[in-house]
Amino acid sequence: MNRWKLTVEYDGSDFVGWQRQDNGPSVQQSLEEAVERLAGETVRVHGAGRTDAGVHALGQVAHFDVEKDLSERAVRDGLNHHMRPARITVLKAEAVSQDFHARVSARERGYIYRIVNRRTPLALDRGRAWQTGRLLDAEVMNEAAGVLIGRHDFTTFRASMCQANSPVKTLDVLTVVRTGDEIRITARARSFLHHQIRNITGTLVQVGEGRWSVEQVRQALEARDRSKGGPTAPPDGLYFTDVVY
Amino acid sequence: MNRWKLTVEYDGSDFVGWQRQDNGPSVQQSLEEAVERLAGETVRVHGAGRTDAGVHALGQVAHFDVEKDLSERAVRDGLNHHMRPARITVLKAEAVSQDFHARVSARERGYIYRIVNRRTPLALDRGRAWQTGRLLDAEVMNEAAGVLIGRHDFTTFRASMCQANSPVKTLDVLTVVRTGDEIRITARARSFLHHQIRNITGTLVQVGEGRWSVEQVRQALEARDRSKGGPTAPPDGLYFTDVVY
Incomplete structure (x- = not known):
């Protein structure tokens, strides 16, 4: 299993917030769907912070696990490709160990x-x-x-x-x-x-x-x-x- | 006749450019229509520069003439009120003499x-x-x-x-x-x-x-x-x- 750390920029105006909700598009859902299209696996993406609707991010951090082996560049560019035209950008994708947790590990x-x-x-x-x-x-x-x-x-x-x-x-x-x-x-x-x-x-x-x-x-x-x-x-x-x- | 100098901010993404055109909304048209609603007079608004579609302004300058007597604040706030929700803002309205021309006087x-x-x-x-x-x-x-x-x-x-x-x-x-x-x-x-x-x-x-x-x-x-x-x-x-x- 491969754990990926993402650094993410988004315009919060277009979303109900970070977290998946029934009432509209969330950043988490956009990322999860992009991972599914990229890797063919259904994943849960964990964020460092649950931003509210309308709140922006210059450097939100998130992580997820996939079986598929991918390069850092393939993850970054592939997720960006699949999220278009949503105003979310993966700035960086880094392979990390299973110890890393975007929310829990944050200091x-x-x-x-x-x-x-x-x-x-x-x-x-x-x-x-x-x-x-x-x-x-x-x-x-x-x-x-x-x-x-x-x-x-x-x-x-x-x-x-x-x-x-x-x-x-x-x-x-x-x-x-x-x-x-x-x-x-x-x-x-x-x-x-x-x-x-x-x-x-x-x-x-x-x-x-x-x-x-x-x-x-x-x-x-x-x-x-x-x-x-x-x-x-x-x-x-x-x-x-x-x-x- | 009263001549008004305007300092104007806009997001160019929403417009075909500064100049009135048949193929979509222009900044000039938005301002002219707002003046008409504010003063009840049909005017021509002259800009210092014709920005293209998609080009933004932090301080475009324009002028127009109206018969109606208005305060600086009434012109600024009135035009902003009538232009809503277009992403154009009159930052400043100043009464100027007939010598002033937004385009010709620019140094x-x-x-x-x-x-x-x-x-x-x-x-x-x-x-x-x-x-x-x-x-x-x-x-x-x-x-x-x-x-x-x-x-x-x-x-x-x-x-x-x-x-x-x-x-x-x-x-x-x-x-x-x-x-x-x-x-x-x-x-x-x-x-x-x-x-x-x-x-x-x-x-x-x-x-x-x-x-x-x-x-x-x-x-x-x-x-x-x-x-x-x-x-x-x-x-x-x-x-x-x-x-x-």
């Missing part, structure tokens, strides 16, 4: 969230960023982000349908940087709760607009109560960038 | 061309960049670009249907810079010939792939013969960035 996951801070709608970046009109103070957003770094009970920023066993997570990196009219939030952790980054982003935007103070973010975190957190930011601006193993 | 136009140099198809940047698989040497491309800077007869890089009176143009800036797997060509001039940047880009890619030498680019320029130039790059990677008046 760190990276995401960015793109906000375009301007009054007018997005023509080129529609679906690729969150457009917010009120002027955002990225420095105070970054200060508020600092409150959330480290090991905390993130219940305040956790979706009600989150299936994680524990709401305690360790956020290794959370920074907010402005370049021109774009504000980019970078988040890194071993793992995240469902909607954690989108809920944090929605809260940080409240801070950036001057509605919330940094101290209120601290109180919200300590409340361990989703109703004390800010709104959920739209999926459009979120990108799963990479996984460290 | 310098800026474009960028985005190449993504990788083996795999583009998922997120599909239609937004030219993907070329062979490894490109951006430094030698930049050296070849240097040959084209200045005042020259650009017949070699001019589309056969080009309507300009003269093939002589002055290219003020032409640089090629690589950042990761992206190669960005920047071009600035008072005006350009039809397909000039796409034909230059196609030629520079020949150089980057090692098929052409810098000297061959010089000879091609001096030949003043379109058949001596490289192929036309696709429109996908071209962005009209700005106009200086």
